Amino acid sequence: MNQDRLAKVRANLRNQGLEQALLVDPLSIWWLCGYYTEPYERFLALYVPAEGTPTLFLNRLFPEAGGACEDVRTFSDTDDPVALVAQVTDHAKPLGVDKELAARWLVPLMDAGCATTFSLASAAVDDARSIKDARERELMRRASATNDAAMEWLASQVRPGVTELEIADGLLGEYRRLGAQDHSFAPIVSFGANGADPHHGPDGTVFNRGDVVLFDVGCKQDWYCSDMTRTFFTAEPTEHQRAVYETVRRANEAAEKIVRPGVTFAQIDLTARKVIEDAGWGEYFTHRLGHQIGLVDHEPGDVSATHDEPVREGQVFSIEPGIYLPGDIGVRVEDLVIVTADGCEVLNHYSKDLTVLTV
Known part of the structure; x- marks a missing residue:
């Protein structure tokens, strides 16, 4: 005990x-x-x-x-x-x-x-x-490091003719090769306009060069979960696409910048939300900013505009703003953060720069 x-x-x-x-x-x-x-x-x-x-x-x-x-x-x-x-x-x-x-x-x-x-x-x-001890924090760092490596593999699987389901089905084998035991949730793989559905289930949609590709994935490793989203382009983005992507990325980084003990979950959510609202896409950010995570992917205590409790050192949660334009484009950028004594540690190190995959 x-x-x-x-x-x-x-x-x-x-x-x-x-x-x-x-x-x-x-x-x-x-x-x-x-x-x-x-x-x-x-x-x-x-x-x-x-x-x-x-x-x-x-x-x-x-x-x-x-x-x-x-x-x-x-x-x-x-x-x-x-x-x-x-x-x-x-x-x-x-x-x-x-x-x-x-x-x-x-x-x-x-x-x-x-x-x-x-x-x-x-x-x-x-x-x-909710308050992770030193050992738990280290295990969550390791799970996120595995997820970073898996994202590299996911990006390499994008090629003409591949389906969302084929990539999703191959991910568990890669996780296990990297040292994880299981998914922490069913992976989301979205091509093209499917990305505008935040919880799109991978299906037989075939990738076509030029599609925007969204991966929202996580593994469970030594009991603890990871969760990360990255959105990729597969052709030079239009001015519109670039604006959507950069708005989401700025929202993610603005929220991470203010995380520290004493700041409320609501303040963190509203910081990201304001970036998207100021860019004119507020109605298309349709979910809370994030959720706590640990032994399960979604633990109680969300990062939302109605959660007025202050964050505490040792809590771990996601920062995942998104813009979802039906029939057009969906972009989400997600990291996990650990609250530290004077700020936060971002657990995901896979680049958030706008990336065009060579396919």
Whole structure:
């Protein structure tokens, strides 16, 4: 059990007026105690009391927990795990639960009277996970370095006749060759006007010389995620295309320049948004500026105009402005940043200069 992380979660629970919580998110359980398994439809949970030893509940089908937790309670497929949980919770106090607890478990826990009331306590863990320690920051640097190298490979795959799907399908093999284990999300590969759909799914669209090409990709390496977007030209851009691209790049860099502890997420979003609005394309920047990232690609706490919390040292999030002109062009430029004591560290080093690929 990682005692430093446990202490942060407990402090956050106390701030919510809670003295106990039941966590079922497998990644949160791994983050706290180093044990991971994918439970699928079976029950997996970590009970966290205000004081004393947490309890890990495991189906006997799962791998053994080893020294992950001092108190491990196992059960079979024919046992009732709710009854086991009821043995350890304080029925006279509220119980916090995380957002991943399915109704098929929550309702029986309520019916069993495991607590006076139940409340959503995900924020206690999400907030603690939001601040990356030194080891986590290094792992995120490595994942982003792998993503930088993969972007070089992606650019090299652009050639007449290739389809979006063919490039996307080959990316996982390149990630694994570079040392990553998986995608952190399904890759976005967009040719031509498809780039104007921010979440375009790669399909059979064939590349033609002159298309604008957008890659939004990320890998998972040693548990931690990367995420980056680059947009390329494959012929000398028109004045219009160049203006769109340079506006997005300036918006990305303007937002990164102001990141430091105390600046709010909203201020960062609005800084990038103003660059695009001043250029006349404000209505075509159709999403928030970014999202936090760590063990999953999108972690709670977005970079948006309505998120007024100040950023804190150790948080990691994306800066990804875009302009999407339907039937014409889509441009997005995205980096990840780590908030430092007096600014930020940009994790992506692949060039953001306007680049024309030779194809």
